[in-house]
Amino acid sequence: MASLASLSIYTVPGRAGRAESVKAPRRRRMAVVRAKVREIFMPALSSTMTEGKIVSWTTAEGDRVSKGDPVVVVESDKADMDVETFHDGIIAAVLVPAGGTAPVGAPIALLAESEEDVALAQARAQALSKAQGEETPPPHAAATAPPTMAPAPATVTAPTNGIATPHAKKLAKQHRVDISNVVGTGPNGRITAADVEAVVGIQPKPKAAPPPPPAARSAPPAGIPLVAAVRQPAVLPPVPGATVVPFTSMQSTVSRNMVESLSVPTFRVGYAIKTDKLDALYEKVKLKGVTKTLLLVKAAGMALAQHPVVNASCRDGKSFSYNSSINIAVAVAIEGGLLTPVLEDVDKSDIYLLAQKWRALLKKTRMKQLQPSEYSSGTFSLSNLGMFGVDRFDAILPPGQGAIMAVGASRPTVIADKNGFFSIKNEMLVNVTADHRIIYGADLAAFLQTFAKIAEDPESLTL
Template identity: 70%
Template sequence: MAASSSTTSVAGAGPLLSFSSSLSSPSRRLLLPLVRRSSGGAGRRAARIPAISAKIREIFMPALSSTMTEGKIVSWVKSEGDRLSKGESVVVVESDKADMDVETFYDGILAAIVVPAGESAPVGAPIGLLAETEDEVPLAKAQAQSQSQSQPAPVTQSPPSPPSVAAPSPPPQPPAPVATPVAVSEGPRKIVATPFAKKLAKQHKVDIGTVVGTGPYGRITPSDIEAAAGIQPKVPVSSPSPAVTPVPQSPSPSADASAKAPAAALPPIPGSTVVPFTTLQAAVSKNMVESLSVPTFRVGYPVTTDALDALYEKVKPKGVTMTVLLAKAAAMALAKHPVVNASCKDGKSFTYNESINIAVAVAIDGGLITPVLQDADKLDIYLLSQRWKDLLKKSRAKQLQPNEYSSGTFTVSNLGMFGVDRFDAILPPGQGAIMAVGASKPTVVADADGFFSVKSKMLVNVTADHRIIYGADLAAFLQTFAKIVEDPESLTL
């Protein structure tokens, strides 16, 4: 594929965001239109007066991916007061998977930085202000200061709320209005009581007209009848709770709050340190939680790897890794079993994917990412190896394009190099299956004639979406994968 540049318009928060990428350069930049001009004159009266229209544009937090809800400012390439030219990088933003440079569509002066480096902001929120001339810089700084003050304002309002806790002392007066149902019950008006409460009143000979209801809108409950009859409430589980229940009847909200407080604030462990998630870790956490809603099943299959190990020793000097060989074998097996390459994203239908894109799980500093070998079934192992090296380099530099980590149709996770015998991988959202590969180890096996021999075997575990893939389909795929691995000459064709 020849090196070329492309521009794709994406609808983001507010304006359109245009991505420009070049295959020849690892850096990626985002062309960001800066909008929301604030003019000095407004109305017909201002139109008649020769007012100066100040062109101050807000730099927004861009949406760098479809799943991004907020971004983190890695660093500001430019400082306040620097003059910017159209297409020049302004800031580096960390998305859920990668870091991207943000460029501007306009010339101007970076008048104020609203969100400093190291802090996060939701998509579409202003992170900086761009002035057209130097005369507008003070106005932009004043606008930025007003925006920054408008954000801490709620924080300053929350401390005054504790004094306003004295105000909740009047709320005990609402129970006094609750006493109004007493007057209602004493009058000739209709008595509101539950059917069971009426039954208990007849059994215990309680005049229901003299009972004060504690239910909603003064409704008489069975506990009110039992209290009027002098019957202690029976609690079979624990005796202390009856002693507690009479107390919270009046301040029940505070009791609920005190009950929730211990669950919310657990005692800290001595010597522990709280480290917040990075943007990448937060994205991984969200995907893992989403995967719990998918019904999955797991199938293990032993595969003999003597022939694959021999092939690996031949192609290793040429830069081919075992991960690439496994990805190529999985892609060839998926070509014969397209249902395993299918995906279900909406829970109502599934999609047969024409492309076989093998995503490979890679642990990087601060998280986990899955670079994608696109069209892995159509490329030879040497070209796949070169692409895999480029993807690894981009992954460690956090320079992957969105289509290079979000277009996978099948995932391979290999922990065999660490000596792991077997493990179960978590299915990524939107994919049909993920294959976990363990280590290849010498194993004693017996042939059909009863003779023993030692062969290298590895255990492959596949986690599949049971809504679209069934046991027979997955078993057939694993058998085909095992045949390719045990006779890997087809991998070099």
Template identity: 65%
Template sequence: MDVETFHDGFLAAVLVPAGPGGRIVAKDVEAALAAPKKAAPVAAARPDVPLGSTVPFTTMQGAVSKNMVESLAVPTFRVGYTITTDALDQLYKKIKSKGVTMTALLAKATAMALVQHPVVNSSCRDGKSFTYSSSINIAVAVAIDGGLITPVLQDADKVDIYSLSRKWKELVDKARAKQLQPHEYNSGTFTLSNLGMFGVDRFDAILPPGTGAIMAVGASQPTVVGTKDGRIGIKSQMQVNVTADHRVIYGADLAAFLQTLSKIIEDPKDLTF
């Protein structure tokens, strides 16, 4: 799913300190959590589904099915991480008017983290060797009529955020018009998938064949947290879960990658360079 709106409706908690000296007390948190929140969008019904009939796969559905079956042959494992998104959301609000998309921000952050952890951008195609990708191409899963496709933001680590956002819009428009060229959807080296816009807080993604890892992005939601000085407050946090090929990527590799990604998202000033 397109990660563009993962934060909408989940980052608007209002916390008004009412304790002595402006401190946050329990009733402040309770009031913030009780504040009305924008409802998550509901997936549209499919009135065109021919109930009671058997329908053959379309070409796209057949390709998806083939890839999913092939993925079963890969020994995968999963690692989850919680990332605070307050700073990223503030940056997004600041530069959204310039055409920057949240998808591009997340893709850029992921690509920057992969630069430091190239093994997570590698793959195993023959069961005997690594292939270290020379490019960082971020594929993003997008639901379209009749199936699923993954437009690719090529060289996402090298492209500035404004150009990356324009490219993403172009790719989505072509995907919906079913005009993507093969290299625009089959050249990904790392994949992002998201269900956050539907209020899903976490999920596992299936690894696309020929790649080393895919990251599932959940909704960013107001969360009660403890501060270092023993107080309580609310921060917007999202859960990410990475599914990886255990033949070439190990637990420590993913843990280090996710730590780096978290640092980039929680202090995103370099995303606009």
């Protein structure tokens, strides 16, 4: 009946006014409550970023900002980027000053909606600061020694009526001890051999220590490293007189990626390439901004188009992906770290367009202003140290890629042809490190043969 009555409120035309009175509270409950104080959080500027460092604040406490205004410059693990605000308001309190770090998602500033709310935001900032100061790590159980229990007083037992073990009776007879006067400490006051020995004054024999467990027996003496132990990061004492400098965010990321890469099974293949024609082409195009590294990048892109398995990647350890785009990451050393800006669709771009893209990427790299898509989309990597006179080196495979090419300098080399005649040719040695889970020796050898064919007859690079 109640349901019918409530239904009639909405269906009977004569009771429309009553229906409106019933609906009104719902409209009041749906009223929008506007926040007076908002938090500005540390953003995640890349997929590998776990914390960020405040480079500088572009605004100060008390400044009024609008939605979309940059308020702070944050150093991620790859670049320095401006962080914008999503709301209008006043910067009421800076929680993390310039030079400080905060984990991703942590508040770094408070934004007040109006002048009247600034005091509320500052009080909230003081409460947050006080709460962080009062946080203390929980005590470790191993560091707290258990309380020492006082030994229970020995129970004094009256002399028994000769209740003793056979061994105790034998000892009493040997030492002419009246066993009826011995106080027994055994179960129910029974006299043991130790009780008789105590009356006679015989010191008890020390008990042999139990054999150590197998792990303890196999432990080497102090000072000898445990070869079979699980490897853990070694914390070595500082060298006297040395200055300890903590890693920057970029160096921490490089270190973490390199350690991760060492868990991937890899193999390396070297290949010698004649570079006389490549060197001649470089002399023609370098005035147009084309570097030798770009010629190698273009040659690698064309070879990868014919051998897509070398452009594949394994990211989960269970499967691999054939990448539809050939994006080559090029290692660039900058002050305090290493970045790998990515040239996308290398096989579809001519070398002059690649040179234009590379100049823009290089400028942003040196200013640490690369966007995440400009350094994390690589499918193959190339590292060239030939300009430093390096003959050969092995590169470490970046996480999530199938292979990386390490290029050395061109050197004059004496070469014998099939007829036994000798000539001097310029040769360059390239070493490729590949993920052995998805790439095998035959695949890599075929790729290097194609790469060498293109580099030794490089006219196709300018088409």
